[in-house]
Amino acid sequence: MTEPYPGEREAARERQSHVRHELRSPLAVMYPALSLLLDGSAGDLTVKQREYLELLERNAGRLERYIAGASDSGWLDCAGAAVEPAAVPLGEALEEVLAVRRLGGQEGPRIDVDLSPGPLAVAWADREQVRRIVANLLGNAAQYSGGEDVIRIHVSTSEDAMSVCFAVRDEGCGIPVEELPHVFDFGFRGAAAREAALPGLGIGLWVCRELVGRSGGSIAIRSEDGAVTTVTVTLPAAGASGPR
DSSP: OOOOOTTOHHHHHHHHHHHHHHHHHHHHHHHHHHHHHHTTTTOOOOHHHHHHHHHHHHHHHHHHHHHHTBOTTSOBOGGGSOOOEEEEEHHHHHHHHHHHHHHTTOOOSEEEEEEOSSSOOEEEEEHHHHHHHHHHHHHHHHHTSOTTOEEEEEEEEOTTSSEEEEEEEEOSSOOOTTTGGGTTSTTOOOHHHHHTTOOOOSOHHHHHHHHHHHTTOEEEEEEOTTSOEEEEEEEEBHHHHSOO
16 A cells, blocks of 8 residues: 655645544534425425435545545555456446536536447456546546636547556646656645645545555556646456356
């Protein structure tokens, strides 16, 4: 496991502990309120209202599982949850994440998805963890993009059909060459994030790398200062690593 970026160890530990505490508090209020609404205590629900409330309940459950996956010391423990590999069509996983963003009213740059012609890109991985990787990468890309920028997601299958990949490309500020070796380090925050006082713990890309690695995949980043940034995730194809 990669050590935290020098000078960030204790600060990252403290931030992580604080976030876990702050996230647990609203969950304790959300669950009873959602339960009362869903059982009709506040009146009859329309089909669409029930759909939205059930979406909120599912995502509150995901958030609770993410918090539970953190170690008692305050370090995010990506090994805390079991990996349940299955066939995951990447196009479907992307659409699920985008649907949550739309229903949540998340504003930001336009997101375009490009599915390469040919075999359907189906990964052999944990579906929930794939969604989490996608959500993290889209969140990062949106944070560093302007309102007129476009985030592009390219999905493809390798020529030998042994692996699938998706690449998230943003038109933001880019990453200086000297920072590139550290972007997957726990607690690392680049100069652009610090100067702009952007929110974040510096663990998003670290989490992505850990989750990708647990599925036997790889993650890479390409960028230049002031230019576009592309993060590419490669995962085993379902036919190559598990039952079709």
